[in-house]
Structure formats: C-alpha cells, structure tokens
Amino acid sequence: MSEILIKNASVCDPTQGINCETMDICIRDGKIVDSVSGNAKVIDAEGKLTMAGGFDGHTHSAGKINVGRFMNPNDARKTLVPGLSGQVARTEKTRAQVGYNTPNTYAIGYRYAKLGYTTICEAAIPLLAARHTHEEFKEIPILDKMGLSLFGSNWQVMEYIRDKEPEKLAAYIAWGLRASRGYGVKIVNPGGGEAWGWGRNVSGLYDPVPNFDVTPAEILMGLAEANERLQLPHSVHVHCNNLGKPGNYATTIETMKLFEKIKPSRDRQALHVTHVQFNAYAGTSWRDFETGAPMVADYVNGANHLTFDLGQVIFGPAVTMTADGPVEYANARMLHEKWSNQDIELEDASGVVPLFYSPKSFVNAVQWAIGLELALLVKDPWKVMFTTDSPNGGSFVNYPEAFTYLMSAKRRAEVISGFSKMALDRMVLPGIDRELDFYELAVMTRSTQSKMYSRPEKGNLKVGSDADIAIYDILPGQIDPSTEYVKVKEAFSGAAYTLKSGEIVVKDGEIEETPKGKTYWVNAKVPESIDTAMQKDIDRKFRKYYTVSKSNYMVEDSYLQKPVEIGTEGVF
Amino acid sequence: MQVVKLSLKKANKIPIEADNINPDNFAGKTAEEIKTIPLWYGNGQCPLGDFFTVEVEGSDSVENVKIVFEGDVSRVKRIGQNMSAGEIEINGNVDMHCGFGMKGGKIVINGDADSWLGCEMTGGEIILNGNASYYVGAGYRGEACGMKGGKITINGNAKDYLGEHMCGGEILVKGNVGLLPAISNNGGKIVIEGKATMPANEMKNGTVIIKGEVFDLLPSYKEEGTEEVEGVTYRKFTGDVNAGGKGVLLVK
Numbered sequence: 001m002s003e004i005l006i007k008n009a010s011v012c013d014p015t016q017g018i019n020c021e022t023m024d025i026c027i028r029d030g031k032i033v034d035s036v037s038g039n040a041k042v043i044d045a046e047g048k049l050t051m052a053g054g055f056d057g058h059t060h061s062a063g064k065i066n067v068g069r070f071m072n073p074n075d076a077r078k079t080l081v082p083g084l085s086g087q088v089a090r091t092e093k094t095r096a097q098v099g100y101n102t103p104n105t106y107a108i109g110y111r112y113a114k115l116g117y118t119t120i121c122e123a124a125i126p127l128l129a130a131r132h133t134h135e136e137f138k139e140i141p142i143l144d145k146m147g148l149s150l151f152g153s154n155w156q157v158m159e160y161i162r163d164k165e166p167e168k169l170a171a172y173i174a175w176g177l178r179a180s181r182g183y184g185v186k187i188v189n190p191g192g193g194e195a196w197g198w199g200r201n202v203s204g205l206y207d208p209v210p211n212f213d214v215t216p217a218e219i220l221m222g223l224a225e226a227n228e229r230l231q232l233p234h235s236v237h238v239h240c241n242n243l244g245k246p247g248n249y250a251t252t253i254e255t256m257k258l259f260e261k262i263k264p265s266r267d268r269q270a271l272h273v274t275h276v277q278f279n280a281y282a283g284t285s286w287r288d289f290e291t292g293a294p295m296v297a298d299y300v301n302g303a304n305h306l307t308f309d310l311g312q313v314i315f316g317p318a319v320t321m322t323a324d325g326p327v328e329y330a331n332a333r334m335l336h337e338k339w340s341n342q343d344i345e346l347e348d349a350s351g352v353v354p355l356f357y358s359p360k361s362f363v364n365a366v367q368w369a370i371g372l373e374l375a376l377l378v379k380d381p382w383k384v385m386f387t388t389d390s391p392n393g394g395s396f397v398n399y400p401e402a403f404t405y406l407m408s409a410k411r412r413a414e415v416i417s418g419f420s421k422m423a424l425d426r427m428v429l430p431g432i433d434r435e436l437d438f439y440e441l442a443v444m445t446r447s448t449q450s451k452m453y454s455r456p457e458k459g460n461l462k463v464g465s466d467a468d469i470a471i472y473d474i475l476p477g478q479i480d481p482s483t484e485y486v487k488v489k490e491a492f493s494g495a496a497y498t499l500k501s502g503e504i505v506v507k508d509g510e511i512e513e514t515p516k517g518k519t520y521w522v523n524a525k526v527p528e529s530i531d532t533a534m535q536k537d538i539d540r541k542f543r544k545y546y547t548v549s550k551s552n553y554m555v556e557d558s559y560l561q562k563p564v565e566i567g568t569e570g571v572f
Numbered sequence: 573m574q575v576v577k578l579s580l581k582k583a584n585k586i587p588i589e590a591d592n593i594n595p596d597n598f599a600g601k602t603a604e605e606i607k608t609i610p611l612w613y614g615n616g617q618c619p620l621g622d623f624f625t626v627e628v629e630g631s632d633s634v635e636n637v638k639i640v641f642e643g644d645v646s647r648v649k650r651i652g653q654n655m656s657a658g659e660i661e662i663n664g665n666v667d668m669h670c671g672f673g674m675k676g677g678k679i680v681i682n683g684d685a686d687s688w689l690g691c692e693m694t695g696g697e698i699i700l701n702g703n704a705s706y707y708v709g710a711g712y713r714g715e716a717c718g719m720k721g722g723k724i725t726i727n728g729n730a731k732d733y734l735g736e737h738m739c740g741g742e743i744l745v746k747g748n749v750g751l752l753p754a755i756s757n758n759g760g761k762i763v764i765e766g767k768a769t770m771p772a773n774e775m776k777n778g779t780v781i782i783k784g785e786v787f788d789l790l791p792s793y794k795e796e797g798t799e800e801v802e803g804v805t806y807r808k809f810t811g812d813v814n815a816g817g818k819g820v821l822l823v824k
Contacts (some may be wrong), residue, residue, distance in 0.1 A: 074714035336816075 003028050004041035004467070004502060009050035012438055012477055015460035016445040019439045020476045025050070027467040030501035034463055042506075047475050048496055051442050052470075053118030053468030055449035055459045058274050059390045060321050061108050062122045062136035062147070063129055067340050067352045068102040068319040068391070075102050080316055083509070084111050084365035084493065094511050101319045101354075109514070111142035111397055112134035113506050116495040117472025118517075119449075119458055122147040123186060123237065123274065123389075124323050126344045127154075128548070130180030134559045137519055142505050144468075146453075148237050148518040149182030150323055153193030153221055155346040156541060158212040161222035167572055170226040171534040174570065175526035177232075181521040181555045181563070183453075184234035185227050188323035189241050190219040191350040196325035204241055204251050205258070216241050217258060228265040230524040230570045233454035235264060235307075237272045240322050244327045246283040249292025252276065256306055264305070267569070268454055275311025275389040277371040283426075289363055290426035294372045297377035307452045309385035311370035312402050313364065314394025315357050321392065325349030346545055357394070359415070365423035372405055372412065373427070376434045381443040385452065399445075402494035404485035406436045406444075411485045438476040455520075467502035470495050492545045518562040527572050574599065574632040576606065578624040579642035586614045587667060588623060591650040595658025595677060595697065603628040634658050635677075641666075643671035644683065652679050655696070668705075671698050674722065684728070693720045693741065702759070703728035706750075709743050710736035719760065735762050754780045757819060774812050775819035781806065784822045793821060 006025040011018050028038040069075070078100035079086030088097040088107070097107035112120060120140075125133045125147040135146045136432055146148060149175060151157050160169035191202045191209035198210050205217040214222075224236045240255045242248035252273065259271040273279070282292035300308065310410075325341060328351025332339030340352040357364040371393065378384055391398035404411045409432075424430060427564060436444075450459030457465045474491035481488045494509025505513050526534075542550040557563045576598050589612035598606055606628065607621030620626070637658040644664035645651065651667075652660045656675040665683040674693040684702035690709050706724050707739040710733060711718035718737040729747035736752075738760040748766035764771075766784040773790055783803060793809035799822055801808070806822035 072714050074712050077712065 002502060003036040004043060004499070004504075005036050005040040006043045006045050006050065006469070006471070009045035009471065010048060010148075011050045011461060012442045013052060013461045014439055014443045015450055016462060018461075020049070025461060025469065027499070027502040028206075030467055030503070032461055032463050032465050032467050043471070043497060044052070045471050045497070047478075049472045049474050049476060049491070051116070051462075051470050051472070052446045052450075052459050052461050052465070053470050053498065053500065054112075054116050054445050055119040055121075056117055056387065056390070056396060056452075057121045057385050057449045057453060058162050058387045059120050059396060060123060060392065061120055061134035061140065061390070062105070062145070063125060064321050064342075064350060064352060065102050065391070066132075066136065067342070067447045068101070068354070069104075069322055071338055071340055071352060072102055072319060072354050075099050075317075075319070078317065081395070081397045081401075081493075084114065085395070086292055091511075093514060095254065100397070101317060105136055105139035105565075106141060109143050110511050110518075113142045113498050113500065113511065114494050114509055115397070115492060116400055116472065116498050116506075118468035118470070118498065118500050119144040119146075119455075121145075121183065121237070124188065124350075125149050125180050125182055125186075126323070126348050126350070127180045127182075128344050128347055128553070130182065130555050131559060134181060134519070134555055138561045140517070140558075141514040142482070142500050142517055144500075144517040144520065146183035147180070148184045148186035148234070149180045150188060150348050151176060152187035152190040152219060152239075152320065152323075153209075153348045154408055155194070155212075155545075156538060157193070157223065158194065158209060158214050158219060158537070161218050162212060162214045166222065166225060166229070167530050168525075168534045168537065169222060170229045170570060170572070171526040171530045172525045172538070173223070173226045174230055175531070175534065175538070177522050177524060179554045179555075181519070182473045183446060183520050183522050183566075184232055184237055185223055186239070186323075187220060188239040188348070189243060189327070190215075190216040190238075192241060192326055193323055196329075196349045197343060201326040203242060207253055212282065212559070216302075220258060221262075224259060224262045224270065228262065228270075229572070230263040230520060230526075231371060231568045232524060233266070233268075233566060233568065234452065235269050235272050237274055239274050239322070239324060240279045242429045243278050243322075243324055244281075245332065246281045246285055246289045247292075247293050249280045251281055252279040252292075252296055256299060256303060259305055260303070262305070266454055268452055269305060269307045271306040272452055273306060273308040273393065275387065276308045276374055277313065277367060277393065278389075279309040280374060286363060289366065291366055291370050291373060291428055293373035293430055294377060297374055300378050300383060301380075307383050307385060307448060308374070309387040309389070310371040310375055311389035311393045313357050313368040314388055314398040314402065315359050315364070315368065316394065317354065317356050318394050319352065319354045319391045321350070321352040323348045323350040325351050327351070328353045331355060359418050360420070362420055362423040362426065365419045366426045368415075369423075369427035369429040370553055373429050373432065375406055375436075375444070376429075376432045381436070381440040382448055382451070384444050385448045386441075386444040400489045403441060403492055404481070404489050406441065407481040407488060408483070408485040409433050409435055410482055411497050437481050438481070467499055469497070469498075469499040471497040491538050516561050518564045519560040520564045521564060522566045522568060524568045525570050527570075530572060573630050574637045575629045576639045577627040577642060578639065580624055580645060580648070581725060583644070584613075584623065584647050585639065586615050586647070588648045591653040591672075592813045593620075593639065593648075594652050594655035595634050595660070596654075596656055599634040599658070600631050601628075602631075635657060639729050646653075646684075646686070665702070671696075674698070680692075687731075690722070691718060693719050693724075696722045698722070698724045699730065700724070700726045703747070704729045704730040704734075706733055707736060708734045709741070715756065725763045729766065734764075735760070738762070748784065754765055754778070754819075756815075772812060772819060772821045774815045774817070775821070776812075776815050776817040777819050779820045779822070781822045783824060784804055789823065
C-alpha cells in the first residue's frame with residue numbers, strides 16, 4: 001500500500017469548481033482518497049499550482065508518426081525547444097531521446113510527462129494498422145493511452161448506410177473498435193478517403209462518394225447514430241470536409257448544424273470537431289484568404305451540442321499527417337514538399353507532408369491567429385480543448401509557449417508586431433483582449449477532456465479519481481500571466497512534480513520513474529443475431545478484397561499494455 | 573603560430589569519431605591538455621592520447637592553429653567538424669564526414685576522402701588532392717540544404733551525388749564524377765572538369781559547368797543557346813523543368 005500526501009497544494013480543478021484553493025490531496029494505491037495514514041510520503045506543494053494531469057485528447061503520437069520519422073530523419077537533430085527536443089543521451093532512468101516533431105516513442109512519454117500530461121489520445125487508427133499502433137503505444141512510457149479508430153471512408157460503413165441497415169452498422173462499429181482495440185469513432189473528410197482512391201475528392205457534405213451512392217452528410221449521420229446506439233463514451237470525432245481550403249468555414253458550420261438533431265446517449269457532446277483552425281478559413285482562394293473564426297465561434301457560442309479543439313499553429317517546422325489523403329496531395333504540390341501517400345485497402349487513405357509555418361507568410365500568420373481567435377472568441381471554455389494537433393500544427397512540446405498566447409494579450413501583440421499588414425487585415429486577433437486565467441486553461445487542457453471522453457477518473461482531482469497530478473512551480477494570484485508570461489512558460493515546460501497513478505514520475509522537470517501506462521479500449525455489446533449477420537458480410541469482404549485474413553486482423557489483448565476494457569450496452 | 577602534430581599510434585578497425593579535433597578546440601592548449609580530450613571509440617569514450625602521439629609547437633589563437641595528421645587516418649571520422657578557423661593538414665586518407673559543417677579555415681587532404689566530405693559547410697576551404705567518395709558537400713539525410721558556402725576543390729575524382737541539395741558555395745572537381753552530380757541543387761556553383769553522368773537532376777537554382785563528356789543528359793532541360801565562360805563556349809541549358817527550376821547547366 002503506497003500513500004502520498006500532497007500538502008498545502010493550491011488546487012485548480014474546474015470539474016469541482018475549485019479555483020486555486022489551498023488544500024491537501026491524499027493518494028492511496030494510485031487513487032485519490034479522503035485521508036491517508038501518518039506513514040504517507042509527504043510532498044510539500046505550498047505555493048505551487050496543482051492540477052489534474054494533462055490530457056491531450058487529439059495527438060498523433062503512434063502509428064503514422066512513424067512514416068513522419070522515415071521521411072524526416074533530420075528531425076532527430078532539431079533542438080528548437082531546449083530540454084524538450086533534439087538528441088538527449090540516455091540516463092540511468094531514461095532511454096535515449098531524439099526528435100522534435102516526430103520524437104521517438106520514449107521521448108514522447110518523457111516529454112509529455114515533463115509538461116504535466118499523463119494521458120493521450122491518438123486521434124487516428126486505421127483498423128488495418130491498429131496492431132502497429134498498439135506496438136508503439138507499448139513503447140510510450142508513463143502515459144495512459146487510447147486511440148480513435150477510423151470509419152469515415154470505410155466500404156462496409158458506406159454500404160450499410162446506403163442500404164439503410166443501421167443495426168448492422170452499429171454492430172460493425174462495435175466489431176471495428178474491438179478489432180482495433182479502439183476507444184471511439186474517428187471520421188476524416190467523410191467519403192474523401194475513398195474518393196481519393198480514384199484520384200478524386202468530395203467537395204462538401206452533399207457530394208456523392210464515387211461508387212457508393214452516399215454523401216458525406218449521410219456518412220456523418222449514420223455513424224453518429226450508430227455511435228449513440230452503442231452508447232460509446234466519446235461522441236464521433238470529426239475532421240470536416242474541405243480541410244485546409246479557403247472558404248471552408250461554411251462547410252464546418254454546416255457540419256456542426258447537421259448534428260443538432262443527434263441526441264447524445266450520455267452526458268457528453270453529440271459531436272467533437274477537431275483542429276478547427278484548419279477548418280475556419282474564409283475567402284475564395286489563397287489570394288483573398290482570411291479568418292473565418294468569428295463566424296465559427298459565433299455559431300459555437302449559440303450551440304450546446306458540441307466540443308472542438310484548436311489545432312493551434314506553432315511557427316517553425318511541422319509535419320502534417322492525416323487520413324485526409326487529398327489534402328496532403330494538395331499540400332505537397334503547393335509547397336513543393338516531400339509527400340508520402342498511403343492507401344489503406346477498404347478503409348481509408350492517408351498522407352504525410354512536412355512543412356514550415358513562417359510568420360512572414362501571410363497565410364501562416366493568419367492560421368496562427370485563427371487558432372487563438374477560436375479559443376478566445378468562444379465564451380465557454382468547456383467547449384474547447386487545447387491542442388496543436390501535434391505535429392500537424394506544431395509539436396506538443398510547444399504547449400507552454402502556446403499557453404502564453406492564450407494568457408497574455410501583450411505576448412500576442414509581440415508576435416503580431418512581426419506580421420505584414422496584409423496578414424493583419426485578414427485576422428481579428430489584434431482586436432481581442434481576452435486573456436485566459438489558470439482556471440480556464442485547466443478546463444481546456446484537462447476538464448473538457450474528462451467530460452468529452454466520459455472518463456470521470458481522468459482530468460480531475462475528485463476522491464476516487466486516478467492520482468494523475470501535475471504540480472507547477474507557479475502560483476496564481478502571485479503572478480500576472482499577462483505580463484509575466486516568461487515565468488508561465490517556464491513553469492509549464494517542466495512540472496515541479498508529475499504523478500502518474502500515484503507515482504512520482506517527474507520531479508523538478510526531470511524524469512524520476514518510467515512506469516507503464518494503461519491502454520483504454522471500448523467493448524460495445526451487440527445482440528448476437530445482429531452480430532452474426534454482420535460477420536457474414538465482413539467475412540465476404542475479407543475473402544474478396546482484403547490482403548489479410550480476418551483472423552489475422554484482430555488485435556488481441558496480449559498486444560496491449562495494461563488493457564482497460566470499457567464495456568457499453570448497446571440499445572437495439 | 574601553433575602547430576599540433578598528431579600521428580596515429582596504431583591503425584584502428586573500429587572508427588574513431590573525432591568531431592572535436594579542430595583548431596577551435598586545440599587553440600592555446602598544451603600537448604598534455606590535448607591528450608586528455610575525449611574521443612568516441614565504438615560505444616565508449618577514450619582520451620585522444622590513447623590513439624595519437626601529440627606534439628605541440630607554440631601556442632596561439634584559433635586562426636593561427638595548424639593541425640597536421642601524419643599518416644593515414646582512414647578510420648577517423650568527422651575531423652574538422654564545425655571548425656571556424658585555422659588549418660588542418662592530413663597526410664594520408666581520411667574517413668567520412670571530414671569538414672562537416674565547417675564555418676571557416678582550411679583543410680588540406682593529401683590522400684583520399686571517404687563519403688560526406690564538407691557536408692553542410694558554410695565557409696572555409698577544403699582541398700582534396702586524392703579522390704572523394706559519395707555525397708561531397710551534401711546535406712544530412714532529409715535536410716533541404718547541403719553546403720551553403722565555402723569552397724571544395726577535388727584534384728582527383730568523386731563518386732555519386734556530388735553536391736546534393738547544395739544551396740551555396742563552390743565545388744571544383746578536376747577529375748570525373750559519378751551519377752547525379754548537383755542533384756536537387758538550390759544554389760551555388762559546381763565545376764566538373766572531367767566526365768559526369770545525369771547531372772543536375774531536379775536542380776532548382778545554381779550553376780553547373782561540365783567541361784568533359786556528359787552521359788545521359790536529362791531530357792528535362794531546356795536548351796537556350798550558348799554561353800561563354802573564361803573564353804570557352806558551352807551549350808547552355810536551364811532547368812530542371814520538372815522541378816520548375818531556374819538552374820543553369822553548361823556543357824560542351
């Protein structure tokens with residue numbers, strides 16, 4: 001029985017409405033409890049901000065990040081964020097680390113832990129490549145992991161939607177999650193992945209997918225209904241159509257509106273829209289490109305059925321990686337960059353393209369502004385999850401830097417002062433003076449995630465929750481983040497303590513221990529008769545089209561590290 | 573003037589990583605101090621004195637330091653890496669990555685050099701009196717820019733991928749080169765006095781002059797008359813049009 005007492009912590013836990021109150025936190029056997037015995041190890045957290053461990057709900061940290069590593073061997077040398085990037089020799093406690101945007105697996109675990117993060121969600125697992133994703137999960141130390149499985153351009157999904165077989169569709173989703181040991185339904189450019197197999201794309205919600213006679217809107221609704229029928233812990237996780245194109249804010253709002261009629265089966269959102277920065281562009285071409293964030297934020301302010309994340313841009317090198325194959329083709333052609341493209345049999349497509357965000361490029365400057373505009377114009381922080389869509393908008397190691405943009409108008413003005421007039425004319429950020437406080441930041445980096453992923457034991461410090469805790473050497477009230485942003489960045493860059501399941505994994509910004517994290521996956525219950533009928537259909541698919549057999553397809557529990565099975569009851 | 577003479581005590585099979593053998597690191601140091609400098613050898617570090625006998629004459633600032641290698645160092649890598657001034661003379665062959673990232677000063681090699689000579693160098697001069705292997709003046713794997721400045725002169729031949737991703741500076745080869753010299757170049761100047769095969773593939777910018785025979789000239793080059801350089805008339809090509817390039821390729 002291990003016990004820890006965190007004394008005099010200045011606790012910020014929005015899930016309980018606690019805003020920087022001094023209190024003690026008791027930990028026993030990896031959980032937060034009411035009280036501990038006198039033998040408990042004591043951590044003196046006086047004068048230190050204490051929050052639940054950070055939870056990155058949308059990051060690309062396993063699976064196709066490996067393609068990024070192949071394509072960018074030079075990334076190993078990049079040392080843009082001292083202490084959190086580049087080559088770090090092994091120590092007695094840690095393995096060797098390399099990289100910036102595409103760090104090796106060990107570095108991902110260590111670096112997230114140093115930032116006070118304890119849980120990550122890999123945002124795109126192709127079913128066919130799930131085994132590999134879990135192999136990488138295994139090698140990411142410390143963190144708890146979960147992954148979202150891709151369904152948006154899947155033949156079986158589109159056929160069931162076309163043939164109006166919602167029960168079989170739900171059974172297929174349940175099987176897909178089981179097969180990939182996934183946590184939720186990810187939809188990327190619905191229909192676009194399949195169209196890309198034929199060198200085409202879909203232009204919006206009502207463009208039919210070649211050969212399938214369904215539209216992206218039907219795919220979205222079909223999957224959302226199946227998602228609710230299965231009562232999954234997370235809503236559908238949507239990467240909208242037309243990503244990265246000027247004028248796409250209209251498609252984004254249209255997509256959001258579509259979900260007004262979805263009734264969530266749990267106390268969570270009906271829709272999560274991801275990396276909205278890339279989907280909040282106005283204008284008709286790259287010439288008259290401008291921010292569409294005010295329109296999107298306006299709609300989100302009036303809506304109560306969705307959450308979203310930013311996909312904040314960080315200036316410097318990034319690596320885009322997405323199941324949106326056509327957008328990567330467009331990126332590579334436009335920027336004359338390296339390009340990797342993948343066809344994932346019946347399920348999806350994907351691509352990887354490295355690129356560079358420059359403050360001198362007016363497009364990049366406006367992209368940078370749009371992420372912040374979305375975060376600041378949306379009034380309710382509980383609708384917002386902070387991300388850089390790492391490494392699409394920039395590496396997660398820049399989170400502390402990005403926090404200073406959210407918390408300090410002065411810091412933003414400093415960055416903006418380097419922009420061209422053309423860029424300034426296309427953004428509304430300079431007119432926004434809102435500055436987030438620590439409480440709102442905690443909502444966006446921890447609490448929203450707890451609710452949107454229905455993980456009541458994560459992202460908060462309630463009794464009974466996992467003892468995943470971050471203690472930062474900074475004290476709200478004694479520091480003014482709007483002017484002392486250097487201190488803010490410093491404090492968030494290396495937690496004074498990070499506790500993972502009650503174990504001290506980071507102390508004074510250095511790795512102390514490297515335990516293995518858990519892997520969450522969802523096992524949704526489906527009536528046997530429906531499941532049998534659905535299995536017949538996919539048996540045929542495997543025989544006819546797949547390069548692997550169905551029996552080689554399933555990821556077994558033995559592939560997972562510390563698997564945690566989340567069971568749900570489907571309503572049929 | 574400070575002259576540091578290094579001679580290898582015994583030929584080594586496992587390469588020595590000598591990225592800290594450069595004038596910047598030796599300036600003002602005595603023989604005893606230099607002997608204690610750690611070098612990577614296999615997966616561990618050993619003091620320089622274990623491998624080399626060290627003789628030092630005088631003591632001076634970086635610009636006036638000359639390091640002389642007596643004999644063959646064909647299993648010693650990264651000599652002169654990142655050096656900013658001074659001179660290195662190698663009286664024998666040298667292993668890979670000699671003069672990598674060099675910023676200034678001069679390296680003279682009186683023997684052959686292995687691959688990656690003068691990669692990513694930004695200034696200074698390398699004179700190679702023997703032959704060079706692959707990737708002279710190229711960039712690290714995946715990097716968009718190789719050599720950005722300075723000059724490499726090769727009095728012998730060079731193998732494939734000479735000046736890959738070069739962005740500036742100058743390479744002069746007196747002998748022949750292998751496949752695809754000046755591949756993906758973005759700037760700088762390459763002069764090849766001997767033969768070359770498939771030069772300047774995907775070149776976007778820069779100048780390549782080939783005085784000898786050219787094998788398999790790529791079809792993605794546009795001929796634009798002739799140009800005279802130092803009294804010699806060359807056929808002038810621009811491209812690579814496949815890469816939207818504006819590079820100039822001059823061949824006889």
